[in-house]
Amino acid sequence: MKIRDKHLTRKRLIASVGSLLAKKGFKGIGVNAVAREAGVDKVLIYRYFGGLSGLIAAYGREGDFWPSALELAGGDLRAFAESSLSERLSAMGKNFIRALRQRPVTCEIMVWEMSERNELTEELEAVRESSMVEFFNMFLAGPLEKKNEVPDSQILSADDLQAIVMLMGAAISYLVLRSRSIALYGGLDLSSDSGWQRIEQAMAKMIEAMTRG
Amino acid sequence: MKIRDKHLTRKRLIASVGSLLAKKGFKGIGVNAVAREAGVDKVLIYRYFGGLSGLIAAYGREGDFWPSALELAGGDLRAFAESSLSERLSAMGKNFIRALRQRPVTCEIMVWEMSERNELTEELEAVRESSMVEFFNMFLAGPLEKKNEVPDSQILSADDLQAIVMLMGAAISYLVLRSRSIALYGGLDLSSDSGWQRIEQAMAKMIEAMTRG
DNA sequence: GATTTTTGTCACCAGTCGGTGATATTGTGT
DNA sequence: ACACAATATCACCGACTGGTGACAAAAATC
Numbered sequence A, B: 001m002k003i004r005d006k007h008l009t010r011k012r013l014i015a016s017v018g019s020l021l022a023k024k025g026f027k028g029i030g031v032n033a034v035a036r037e038a039g040v041d042k043v044l045i046y047r048y049f050g051g052l053s054g055l056i057a058a059y060g061r062e063g064d065f066w067p068s069a070l071e072l073a074g075g076d077l078r079a080f081a082e083s084s085l086s087e088r089l090s091a092m093g094k095n096f097i098r099a100l101r102q103r104p105v106t107c108e109i110m111v112w113e114m115s116e117r118n119e120l121t122e123e124l125e126a127v128r129e130s131s132m133v134e135f136f137n138m139f140l141a142g143p144l145e146k147k148n149e150v151p152d153s154q155i156l157s158a159d160d161l162q163a164i165v166m167l168m169g170a171a172i173s174y175l176v177l178r179s180r181s182i183a184l185y186g187g188l189d190l191s192s193d194s195g196w197q198r199i200e201q202a203m204a205k206m207i208e209a210m211t212r213g
Numbered sequence C: 001g002a003t004t005t006t007t008g009t010c011a012c013c014a015g016t017c018g019g020t021g022a023t024a025t026t027g028t029g030t
Numbered sequence D: 001a002c003a004c005a006a007t008a009t010c011a012c013c014g015a016c017t018g019g020t021g022a023c024a025a026a027a028a029t030c
Helices: A006-024 A031-038 A043-049 A052-062 A069-073 A077-082 A085-101 A104-115 A119-141 A158-179 A193-212 B006-024 B031-038 B043-049 B052-062 B069-073 B077-082 B085-101 B104-115 B119-141 B158-179 B193-212
Strands: none
Touching: A006 A031, A006 A043, A006 A052, A006 A104, A031 A043, A031 A052, A043 A052, A052 A119, A069 A077, A069 A085, A069 A119, A085 A158, A085 A193, A104 A119, A104 A158, A104 B104, A158 A193, A158 B158, A158 B193, A193 B158, A193 B193, B006 B031, B006 B043, B006 B052, B006 B104, B031 B043, B031 B052, B043 B052, B052 B119, B069 B077, B069 B085, B069 B119, B085 B158, B085 B193, B104 B119, B104 B158, B158 B193
């Protein structure tokens, strides 16, 4: 007989998923744990969300745990669209690194999606995928063809470009996820900002070499 | 009063860790589950290995769950050392992809190491790290300087080369790990061999563009 | 042959898990 | 004032977890 407010209780439960993910990781997510964290009886999870998967889905829909296309573009879509391909790729890499590094909960979810596939992770993945598609539509189908003053698309086909962007994203994802538990990865410093700057520089060099063709 | 053979029992327990990792993933690893899988009482885990972490350490020491430098070089160290830098990088990428894709247990362990850091994963990680250092010593410090007929090292410093190799490894690791639960990643087909060939081609193009400078 | 050490089985502990049915309390409409 | 629905609490279930102490049987030692 505490609050008697369904909306507030729902919000508390959803928020508890996030704070529990941040504190204990995805291993700490469970009906009992979430209810305990929210200071609420666990039976309300079943009543209001139909179970833990429903609660997770609600959490996935609420939060901004995935960077938007705008954020990956650096905050200014116009300036982004008008820059050269190599500049765009480099900027995207840097922004993606920053976006991931400051979203520990997102990293936790990414690892979760890698470690088990169930109703819970599938709900979260749907949100992520739609964001990714949105960004690639903007980035690949959009300014690539409009900026015909850059002739480097002769060397990199649209297919190759897509693969390269995905490879960059994959590498960044892996390194950021690893940086949560190890400081050094094959000689790369994943713990300090200067270490990440070195990674960004190496990526910029790669990109420049490729686009210069 | 079954077998009365300490060595065999130890082997059974160690093997059960592997088969359980393959069947249920790292979430299925536990004292009860491993003992049940081995058809042995769980108290023997404590007696023979001092606990689950000791058993995991023993498992890590036994298996060849991590590709050797020889395997990453393609089986012929001499031929590998005599090829050009871009050829070596491409070959290493391909071999690493193949090595990871045919080692599901290794993938499981990699995800495990990403998702929690404890005595169990630290034991496994030590084995992995030493293998990586071995390979990089062979690959970077070794043939890079001896093959001075290739002039592209003027553009790529040893530092950059190391970062690039690690970025490639990170990208491959991420994509292979993702391929266990999703078939498409941002348009890349991770489920078929032809999809992986396309990824290898994109990597080869990147490498060639970079080393050609 | 008797004793001790090794090897393995079993029963039990307290704690957590996901899940459910019964019940108490509050707010609302009549 | 009364009935009724919405909201939240509680007690319990069976199953599983990591961990331990008591004990039985086989093997090695004396």
